[in-house]
Amino acid sequence: MKKWYLFLVLAFLTALVVACSSDSANENEEDTAGSEDTTETESNDTESEEASGNEEVTLRVAWWGGQERHDRTLQVIEMYEEQNPHITIEAEYSGFDGYFDKLNTQLAAGNAPDVIQFGGNLNDFVARDVILPLDDYVGNEIDTSLHDESMLDSATFDDQLYGVTLGTTAWGLLLNKTAFEEAGVSMPSKEWTWEDFKELTPQLTENLDGTYGTGDFGEDGFGVFLAQTDKFTYLDGEIGFDQEDVKEWFNLWKELRESEGAAIPEVQVSASQTPEQSLIVQRDVAIESIASNQLGAYTGATEDEFELYPYPANSDTSKNGVSLRPSQYFAAYKDTEHPEEAAKFMDFFVNNVEATEILGNDRGAPVNADVRENLIDQASELDEAVYSYIALVSETSDAPFIPNLPGYNENTQLFTETEQIIYYDQKSVDEAAEDYYEELLSNIEKYENEDEE
Amino acid sequence: MKKKSKISKGKRKQYIAAYVFLLPWLIGFLGLVLGPMISSLYLSFTRFDLLNTPEWIGLANFQEMFQDDRWIASAKVTSTFVFIAVPTQLIAALLVAVLLNKKMAGIGFYRTTYYLPSLLGGSVAIAILWKNLFEIDGLVNQVLSFFNIQGQGWISHPDYALGTIIILATWQFGASMVIFLAGLKQIPKELYEAAAVDGGTKPQVFFRVTLPLLSPVIFFNLVIELIKSIQVFTSAFIISEGTGGPINSTLFYTLYLYQKGFTQFEMGYASAMAWILVFVLGVMTLIIFFSSKYWVHYEDGGKL
Numbered sequence: 001m002k003k004w005y006l007f008l009v010l011a012f013l014t015a016l017v018v019a020c021s022s023d024s025a026n027e028n029e030e031d032t033a034g035s036e037d038t039t040e041t042e043s044n045d046t047e048s049e050e051a052s053g054n055e056e057v058t059l060r061v062a063w064w065g066g067q068e069r070h071d072r073t074l075q076v077i078e079m080y081e082e083q084n085p086h087i088t089i090e091a092e093y094s095g096f097d098g099y100f101d102k103l104n105t106q107l108a109a110g111n112a113p114d115v116i117q118f119g120g121n122l123n124d125f126v127a128r129d130v131i132l133p134l135d136d137y138v139g140n141e142i143d144t145s146l147h148d149e150s151m152l153d154s155a156t157f158d159d160q161l162y163g164v165t166l167g168t169t170a171w172g173l174l175l176n177k178t179a180f181e182e183a184g185v186s187m188p189s190k191e192w193t194w195e196d197f198k199e200l201t202p203q204l205t206e207n208l209d210g211t212y213g214t215g216d217f218g219e220d221g222f223g224v225f226l227a228q229t230d231k232f233t234y235l236d237g238e239i240g241f242d243q244e245d246v247k248e249w250f251n252l253w254k255e256l257r258e259s260e261g262a263a264i265p266e267v268q269v270s271a272s273q274t275p276e277q278s279l280i281v282q283r284d285v286a287i288e289s290i291a292s293n294q295l296g297a298y299t300g301a302t303e304d305e306f307e308l309y310p311y312p313a314n315s316d317t318s319k320n321g322v323s324l325r326p327s328q329y330f331a332a333y334k335d336t337e338h339p340e341e342a343a344k345f346m347d348f349f350v351n352n353v354e355a356t357e358i359l360g361n362d363r364g365a366p367v368n369a370d371v372r373e374n375l376i377d378q379a380s381e382l383d384e385a386v387y388s389y390i391a392l393v394s395e396t397s398d399a400p401f402i403p404n405l406p407g408y409n410e411n412t413q414l415f416t417e418t419e420q421i422i423y424y425d426q427k428s429v430d431e432a433a434e435d436y437y438e439e440l441l442s443n444i445e446k447y448e449n450e451d452e453e
Numbered sequence: 454m455k456k457k458s459k460i461s462k463g464k465r466k467q468y469i470a471a472y473v474f475l476l477p478w479l480i481g482f483l484g485l486v487l488g489p490m491i492s493s494l495y496l497s498f499t500r501f502d503l504l505n506t507p508e509w510i511g512l513a514n515f516q517e518m519f520q521d522d523r524w525i526a527s528a529k530v531t532s533t534f535v536f537i538a539v540p541t542q543l544i545a546a547l548l549v550a551v552l553l554n555k556k557m558a559g560i561g562f563y564r565t566t567y568y569l570p571s572l573l574g575g576s577v578a579i580a581i582l583w584k585n586l587f588e589i590d591g592l593v594n595q596v597l598s599f600f601n602i603q604g605q606g607w608i609s610h611p612d613y614a615l616g617t618i619i620i621l622a623t624w625q626f627g628a629s630m631v632i633f634l635a636g637l638k639q640i641p642k643e644l645y646e647a648a649a650v651d652g653g654t655k656p657q658v659f660f661r662v663t664l665p666l667l668s669p670v671i672f673f674n675l676v677i678e679l680i681k682s683i684q685v686f687t688s689a690f691i692i693s694e695g696t697g698g699p700i701n702s703t704l705f706y707t708l709y710l711y712q713k714g715f716t717q718f719e720m721g722y723a724s725a726m727a728w729i730l731v732f733v734l735g736v737m738t739l740i741i742f743f744s745s746k747y748w749v750h751y752e753d754g755g756k757l
Contacts, residue, residue: 272694
């Protein structure tokens with residue numbers, strides 16, 4: 001009998017080893033076979049820990065970001081655990097790449113983290129019915145009384161609040177001051193226009209070795225461009241522009257490339273979202289579009305001096321089209337076992353003075369007015385630049401916050417693909433813009449139909 | 454009678470032992486291969502967004518595929534890759550194996566060196582390295598500029614991106630090479646001696662003696678490499694940052710499948726794609742098997 005016992009133990013041990021090793025060796029195989037169950041093994045941690053203590057609660061918190069954000073967030077988590085000894089927080093953090101792929105898998109397997117960071121794509125997840133409505137907790141666990149109205153609106157869908165906004169940010173242009181000096185081009189006024197921009201960028205390219213005037217502003221830039229003429233990508237369930245606008249945008253960039261003001265396609269295509277590898281930090285371009293809360297991350301990645309600028313304005317309307325927008329949200333998983341605790345943690349994260357001092361404006365300017373004032377009082381020079389940019393935007397622009405088009409992943413990829421088709425002359429601007437618009441409409445229709453089901 | 458039953462008891466014990474030893478594999482096979490495969494077959498006839506219950510839609514996924522431009526693009530990318538990368542990789546592996554079959558000093562070192570890439574090749578690190586090598590200001594172009602050649606953005610230009618990945622795949626010929634090397638060592642020396650006596654030239658010896666006797670090994674490598682390259686994923690995923698770009702030029706079939714399933718929430722469609730892939734792979738393998746009797750020579754006449 002004893003022998004058999006040994007046999008079985010051995011067999012199971014080998015099974016474990018084999019299962020684990022074949023997992024990594026056969027990556028390709030699994031991808032083609034459609035591996036729905038990959039994350040299942042990770043689950044159940046929470047349950048087993050709960051059983052051991054009475055009030056012991058384990059919360060899983062997920063976010064993406066760079067190293068600085070990880071450090072700051074972990075520090076706040078540690079602080080929260082100290083103040084609430086019965087809470088254990090398991091942090092699940094990574095870079096942006098793959099973050100949502102992993103989350104989708106976890107959601108599908110029914111073991112998503114309790115508190116999850118989302119971006120402008122929160123609407124896609126609310127539509128899929130996986131986010132916990134927070135209305136029952138507002139006023140109890142969560143205090144939103146000092147939060148900006150517009151930021152609360154941005155997380156409200158069908159009259160229910162689904163997320164806590166982690167910060168206010170705005171699109172802006174990063175200008176490499178050092179490169180401007182080297183090129184002998186003087187910094188423009190902050191009330192510049194596209195005409196100024198078209199004149200200035202080729203000068204930069206010409207006077208700098210291996211650095212182009214500007215990188216392409218991409219899909220986010222297109223949204224700002226539309227707002228300059230009071231058009232909006234997507235408002236109240238309606239698409240707010242037509243294919244002529246798309247043509248205008250792509251023609252603008254074609255012109256900029258022809259004047260050699262904008263980066264050549266091969267440089268542009270290799271652009272990265274990671275600050276350290278971005279075109280402007282790598283000195284491939286002297287101007288790049290970023291979200292204002294990223295200023296610190298970009299500045300920290302280079303010796304060069306950067307300055308935040310609003311977008312060049314449309315000379316007819318004199319509008320720069322930049323709007324204040326939520327950077328990210330924390331939202332709770334619909335099936336979380338501890339909704340109250342999740343809500344308390346989110347409240348701490350945005351309303352606690354000490355916690356927000358640690359977090360700074362890495363996720364944008366805090367939405368809680370008191371907290372924000374406290375931070376502005378003790379801001380460093382760099383922080384001040386971010387706050388004054390936000391102030392500048394709220395003074396100079398009346399553009400409202402526009403939520404993402406439904407189907408964010410698919411549409412973003414479509415936009416990039418269209419850009420590249422134009423870069424490499426596979427289609428004319430008009431043709432590419434028409435195809436883009438047509439496919440965009442059908443994508444949105446597809447998502448809207450799904451919502452109704 | 455008594456004796457007989459005793460034997461069968463012993464045999465039964467052996468069977469049990471055999472199954473116990475097979476258990477790890479069986480668990481893996483049922484849980485990680487067969488289970489997911491069956492569920493994906495079911496899902497391929499449904500619309501399934503990962504989060505809500507699957508909804509039966511019959512053959513709609515399969516019909517949609519043939520009108521999906523990106524699906525067609527991805528099928529083209531993978532077939533181009535397979536038809537170029539498999540032959541070039543096998544030829545490279547064979548040539549190097551022939552060279553390494555010589556008796557010379559330090560041969561072990563060379564064999565190890567040439568095998569190394571295939572150990573590392575499928576990894577994420579190599580894909581990242583490859584990306585940096587072939588970027589517009591990467592090492593390859595820096596070397597080229599030393600010779601006053603203006604290099605391309607090898608991975609950022611749609612005309613060259615796939616080629617870069619093919620070179621990466623070709624570079625990983627080590628596994629086939631080792632098998633070729635073993636095959637070459639199996640060829641009886643008498644045949645070479647006989648060929649030498651008959652005054653055969655080197656090419657003649659290679660094409661009339663080496664190749665035919667190596668054909669079972671070529672057959673084996675061909676099937677294995679075919680299956681491996683149809684499923685290629687990691688390198689394209691890393692190099693294109695998951696987009697399959699520029700302009701779908703590296704949108705491998707498996708990459709598109711992944712995008713559909715995990716970033717666009719269309720797991721039903723992705724499952725249908727997977728089954729088409731299984732089907733095509735099966736047909737291609739069958740064709741190779743049936744054709745083998747015309748070009749594969751077994752010394753024992755193919756009887757086992």
